[in-house]
Amino acid sequence: MTPVLRTRGLHKRYGRRHALTDVTLDIPPGRIVALVGPNGAGKSTLLGLTCGLLTPTAGTIEVLGTRPAADAAGLAKVGFVAQDTPVYAGLSVADHLRLGARLNPGWDEGLAQRRIKQIGLDPAQKAGRLSGGQRAQLALTIAAAKRPELLIFDEPVAALDPLARRNFLQSLMEFVAELEVSVILSSHLLSDLERVCDHLVVLVASQVELAGEVDDLIAAHYRIVGARGDFDALPPEIEVLLAEHTARQSTLTVRTSQPLPVSIQNAEHLDLEDMVLAYLTRAAYGPVDDLAARVLEAQR
Numbered sequence: 001m002t003p004v005l006r007t008r009g010l011h012k013r014y015g016r017r018h019a020l021t022d023v024t025l026d027i028p029p030g031r032i033v034a035l036v037g038p039n040g041a042g043k044s045t046l047l048g049l050t051c052g053l054l055t056p057t058a059g060t061i062e063v064l065g066t067r068p069a070a071d072a073a074g075l076a077k078v079g080f081v082a083q084d085t086p087v088y089a090g091l092s093v094a095d096h097l098r099l100g101a102r103l104n105p106g107w108d109e110g111l112a113q114r115r116i117k118q119i120g121l122d123p124a125q126k127a128g129r130l131s132g133g134q135r136a137q138l139a140l141t142i143a144a145a146k147r148p149e150l151l152i153f154d155e156p157v158a159a160l161d162p163l164a165r166r167n168f169l170q171s172l173m174e175f176v177a178e179l180e181v182s183v184i185l186s187s188h189l190l191s192d193l194e195r196v197c198d199h200l201v202v203l204v205a206s207q208v209e210l211a212g213e214v215d216d217l218i219a220a221h222y223r224i225v226g227a228r229g230d231f232d233a234l235p236p237e238i239e240v241l242l243a244e245h246t247a248r249q250s251t252l253t254v255r256t257s258q259p260l261p262v263s264i265q266n267a268e269h270l271d272l273e274d275m276v277l278a279y280l281t282r283a284a285y286g287p288v289d290d291l292a293a294r295v296l297e298a299q300r
């Protein structure tokens, strides 16, 4: 099956600033992909390249098997909702739908009307007067009514309250089930992503730190706890991401594709949020988080 997104050695530079470095990714179709990483990691840049709004400095990128936005057919296959879900403030909800119909050959008017009714938007309301949640729902409706094969969202829920966020993500999942569309969404809200995503890409400092199917990744990550010194001679196939030590106890966050040695009895899998946080923490502070040392330092 043609990957939704395929990059090889993808590089993007703005002047002297490297926004993406040697990014190689294969994202299979039919997934809801979470794109996460700290501020400035390169997420928006990767999404901009995927939509064809930006061009690579080096390397290659293919979206649905072709160069991004190569032609009108390619553009029609991708729906993009940028950060802050921009709408035309002076146009009404109905105007937005009319514009969508005019600009998109595959426009699904039935779907658009049904959704607007379902979420209770007044067609005559000016988009500039909609709440953040309503605007996000309008942008999602327009992007979905294009009937794209790939929907891309750059931080779609950042400004929404918890209920609006839940409603938005629920709508997104309904669209995915109804339209069989692939989705890539960037967000800092890890617990939200955990509910909806089945594929994960973690970007840190312009590079891919972790990528794969969420279930496979969770199966390969553990938090193990033991007496201090228990883990001094771990087998080499166990990669230690983080280590926290107190005077008596060690807690390690590890990654391995092999079963854990039977000698490690106190082990549990991480959830998506803790797994991502482990990579972000390692990137920010290094692999060892020595609690005892920090306590001593604080006491000095």
Ligand SMILES: Nc1ncnc2c1ncn2[C@@H]1O[C@H](COP(=O)(O)OP(=O)(O)OP(=O)(O)O)[C@@H](O)[C@H]1O
Pocket: 014, 015, 017, 018, 019, 037, 038, 039, 040, 041, 042, 043, 044, 045, 046
């Ligand atoms: N138009 C631009 N000109 C110069 N530098 C840019 C431009 N756009 C982004 N950058 C830089 O590229 C890097 C990646 O930015 P990008 O917006 O892709 O990160 P991000 O992961 O989306 O961040 P955030 O989570 O804060 O939205 C940052 O260092 C940023 O300052």
